[in-house]
Amino acid sequence: MKTKNKKTKLKERKVIEVNSVSKIYKNERETVAALKDIDFTLGYGDDLAIVGPSGSGKTTLLQIMGGLSDPSHGEVLTDGMRVNTGNDNNISEFRNQKMGFIFQNIYLQDYFTALENVMLPMLIAGKSRKVAKDRAEELLTLVGLQDRMNYKPSKLSGGEEQRVAIARALSNTPKILFADEPTAKLDAKNSKLVVDLLKEINKTGVSIVVITHDEQVASYFTKKLYLDHGTVTSINF
Amino acid sequence: MKISEIIIINLKKLKEQRSKALFLIVPVFILMALTVIFASQIKNIQNGIDTSIFQTLKDQATLIQINKLSQNSQQDLRGRFGGGANAGGGPSFSLQDTEFTQTDIATINKIPGVVSTSLNNNVPILNIYSTDLFSGTKYTLNSLSELDSTSAGLFTTENFAYKEGEPIPIILNSNSFIQRYEDWGGKTEISLDFQNFRGTGKTNITSENNPTPIKAKAIEYNKDDLIGKTFTLNFGGLDEIQDYSIQFDNGTQKFVKLTKSEINTKVNDRKTAISKYWDYNKVSKPITYTFKVVGIISDSTSNSSYIPTSFANKVMHDYLANEIKARTTSIPVSVLNSTFTGLTYDGTKFQNNNNFRGVKMFFGGGQGARFETAGGSGNSQPVTYNIPGLVINTSTDGAGTVTGVNTDYNIYANALKTSQYLTIKIDSVFNRTSIVKALNDAGYAYQDGNSFDVFNKIQSTVQSLSLGFSIGFIIISSLVVLFAMAKFVSDSRKEIGIFRAIGMKKGEVVSMFTSQSILYVLFAYVLGIGLGIAGNYLFSPFIYSWFNNFISNTIKQSFNVVPVLSMSSFNSFDWSSILIYSAVLIIITIIVSLVPAYKASQISPVEAIKGEN
Secondary structure (H helix, E strand, O other): OHHHHHHHHHHHOOOEEEEEEEEEEEOOOOEEEEEEEEEEEEOOOOEEEEEOOOOOOHHHHHHHHOOOOOOOEEEEEEOOEEOOOOOHHHHHHHHHHHEEEEOOOOOOOOOOOHHHHHHHHHHHOOOOHHHHHHHHHHHHHHOOOOOOOOOOHHHOOHHHHHHHHHHHHHOOOOOEEEEEOOOOOOOHHHHHHHHHHHHHHHHOOOEEEEEEOOHHHHOOOOEEEEEEOOEEEEEEO | OOHHHHHHHHHHHHHHOHHHHHHHHHHHHHHHHHHHHHHHHHHHHHHHHHHHHHHHHHHHOOEEEEEHHHHOOOOOOOOOOOOOOOOOOOOOOOHHHHOEOHHHHHHHHOOOOEEEEEEOOEOOOOOEEEEEEEOOEEEEOOOEEEEOOOHHHHOOOOOOOOOOOOOEEEEEEHHHOEEEEEOOOOOOEEEEEHHHHHHOOOOOOOOOOOOOOEEEEEOOOOHHHHOOOEEEEEEOOOOOOOOEEEEEEOOEEEEEEOOHHHHHHHHHHHHHHHHOOEOHHHHHOOEEEEEEEEEEEOOOOOOOEEEEHHHHHHHHHHHHHHHHHHEOOOOOOOOEOOOEEEEEEOOOEEEOOHHHHOOOOOOOOOOOOOOOOOOOOOOOOOOOEEEEEEEEEEOOOOOOOEEEEOOOOOHHHHOEOOEOEEEEEEOOHHHHHHHHHHHHHOOOOOOOOOOHHHHHHHHHHHHHHHHHHHHHHHHHHHHHHHHHHHHHHHHOHHHHHHHHHOOOOHHHHHHHHHHHHHHHHHHHHHHHHHHHHHHHHHHHHHHHHHHHHHHHHOHHHHOOOOOOOOHHHHHOOOHHHHHHHHHHHHHHHHHHHHHHHHHHHOOOHHHHHOOOO
16 A cells, blocks of 8 residues: 555656746845746656756756755755755765766766776765676666777767766666756767767656757757746747 | 775876875875984984983982092102102101091091992002003003992993903003103213202103103003903012112212113022012912903093902902912011011001002102112112012001011901092982082082083983974974865865765765875875885984084093994884874874865865856
């Protein structure tokens, strides 16, 4: 009975619930509202592109959803967890287990090989090296880098680096993948490759939120949310 | 995250980001190497000071030796005017004036803080000489005193105990390193106007203004070569026959060189006289012992050398036994002290009378004196012969009437003695000033050196140097760790952001940076200890020679005995201090790196995803 209830509840739950989120930056001279009263939800397995020009607040929104930054008002529930309030250790652990991040600037640790970079979130999770290594090899094969596993980031191309970052983001089998301008630094060919990869991942049930200023990239994703000056200008769900 | 994984990350960083790691590693490496050298050498210098200075002070500062001669205003010219085997007649000081007695001991022992007082008795043996201490030169010991092992601390750090079968320790007085010789300038007769000579008022007679043919000069020696040397000393035997005569004529003194046949006659006369009562061969043969030099004194107020008290008793026993056993028949009282002279004994004490000691020579009473030992040619003195070990019993009534000869071998050990020197043992260095004052108040002149302040200053200098280094070490190591870690953290902001974004906890960030600094510091530490060990061996000769110079220029000027450390003692390591410094370094590393590590943990993961266009 209990199990059934839980299952029912899970079905009703959304992977992301953004409730009246505002973000206000204050300094001595002015008060800037980066986000104004944002509301939306995203279901499990959904894929979303948040589209907007520079300064629209899209990255701020992603940070708040990922629990990396706190809203001034409102709250976000990611996989049912309030990611902006509470114990930092719990949120860190949650981020490690349930979320994956891909960044515009990629940020691999340059003293680690591709394999070690992918192993890192699993090691942070406390998994054994053996388990982490097997999983990392599997993921790197998945992203087509089985021949580059022991390369340092400096020996990899931008596209290859971003694929390592994607493998890293997937290492702990997250519920949701946040990608902040994942193709901004890549050429058309590699951009396509990365977007295709994200779509593939989405097909395995991982929810995806992509931030982009590029309509072309956005067009690959099912749902779209347009932001401008901190306000939702259009929702295409 | 497992701590082992954090350490692996740090090892990886150390390996991959070596040039950055050097910011922390190089200063800690150098600091630790310097610490090993500095701590060890400070300790070695401190040991050196303890051994060379404070050991000296500790032993010597609780001892005071006073000299009867410095209590008197009269000039003693022993050994300066040619010397010789005998002197006598002529006015001399009374016993009370020249020697300390049991009464002085009793007086001094009453001074608060005085532990004990001992006389440094002269061993009353004529003819003590060595032919192998200085090669090619006969060295005659005019004054040999006994010294207990406590008082020996004044002059040596070595064991000063007599042990049968081993070389006997002896402390030589460099003032006695004098070689006597005759210089007749090709003549056989030299006259001098003695009255006029006295008129010059010169009391220090040097070879330049010594117009007599009897000369003396210092034997050249090297202190370092002498210390530890073993040599033979001969005790007793008969005097060398004086090979000249001295005649007085109306204020003029005439030295006349004897011919070979005249000397032979004198030798034979003596042999005949002695053989009447003694086995000549036994009496004329000295007793020999092997000695080891354990100290050299150069005290201008004294020319006494020292042997252990127990050996003084032994040599006197042997010496008396030799004479007594050599006697073939008893000697009539009428002959003693007229034809034969010896040490007088009245049943309680020896008289160190000049006839026997034969080495003193005083000016006084208008007549310079140098008398024949073996046949008085040229003056009115009777011919007398010194017999080694002959102890003449005298009456106790003070008249000194000769009553016979003594046959007790142990008479010396049991006699009450007197001495020109006595050594006072005091309870504490801190009472020294008051005791010296009390001595002077009691009529015993003693001037203390003022070296004590200097030693305190040296000690405090070394201590503050050591303290300064410790404080410097703490400050420098703290700053090095703080700045290096602050730099590492600021260079790693993006990296920290990414770690945080992928789920690293704040505490783990702190652990990561703290362990990074510990790891780097340990790495530098191991290398630094290695360099320090090598450096310590490299520097120790310089420290050693500096220290020796320092000691020679300071303390050796004031003290007779300065124990010198060996070169190898400056190779020592002060592991206990190094251990403390190591612990301090690790503690500082942990505490100081916590600050930048905490700051690192506060870096927001948002850093990592900045760069939005």
